[in-house]
Amino acid sequence: MTLRHPAASDHPRLQVALADWWGGLGGDAGVLQRQLLVPRLFLQHFAETSYLVEGDDGALRAFLIGFLSQTEPKTAYIHFVGVCPEGQRGGLGSALYHRFFDTARGHGRTQVRCITSPTNLNSIAYHTRMGFRLEPGDRVEGGVPVHGDYDGPGLDRVSFVRDL
Known part of the structure; x- marks a missing residue:
């Protein structure tokens, strides 16, 4: 590889x-x-x-x-990951x-952030295993904090942060 x-x-x-x-x-x-x-x-x-x-x-x-955040100098962001x-x-x-x-x-x-869809339970479980914390949202669904309309109307997200 x-x-x-x-x-x-x-x-x-x-x-x-x-x-x-x-x-x-x-x-x-x-x-x-x-x-x-x-x-x-x-x-x-x-x-x-x-x-x-x-x-x-x-x-x-x-x-x-x-990428490295330009707005938050201590933050890096994982935008998208895929594995065959x-x-x-x-x-x-x-x-x-x-x-x-x-x-x-x-x-x-000193920290990494990322998001996923609230319906992507595999991603939520994976990020939790990788040491990411779920950030509080504006509601909870199935025990998961959700940020409503995070990326626009109806585009809810789950937000994670991991300290390095």
Whole structure:
């Protein structure tokens, strides 16, 4: 396996992964939502804090898109992470998170933030196992604090923070 920073030329491969790796979750609308969350600009402007993992065959196996907050100088942010279905539960995701934590620490950051959908129970469980705390929201659903309309009307999110 090879770990490297992404380039703008990786964008088409990421778009395919965003369509394929989630098993059709959300249908065509879900695919489009995921693809729109990872525009080319992340690969152009946040490459040094983002990572790709490729197999020996050159196929994309995992990715993490992250950046250092310009507004909060002690904060880094993980925007989107994906691991191919065959690579899940094999430590690729955790390795990417830990690499990002090291990058963030190296830039003097003391916390990492991220969000997920309240319906993505696997993501909520994963982030909790990775040491993230759930931040209080404006309501609780199924024991999970939810930030209503976080990303716009009807776009509720769960917010996490992890101290480094």
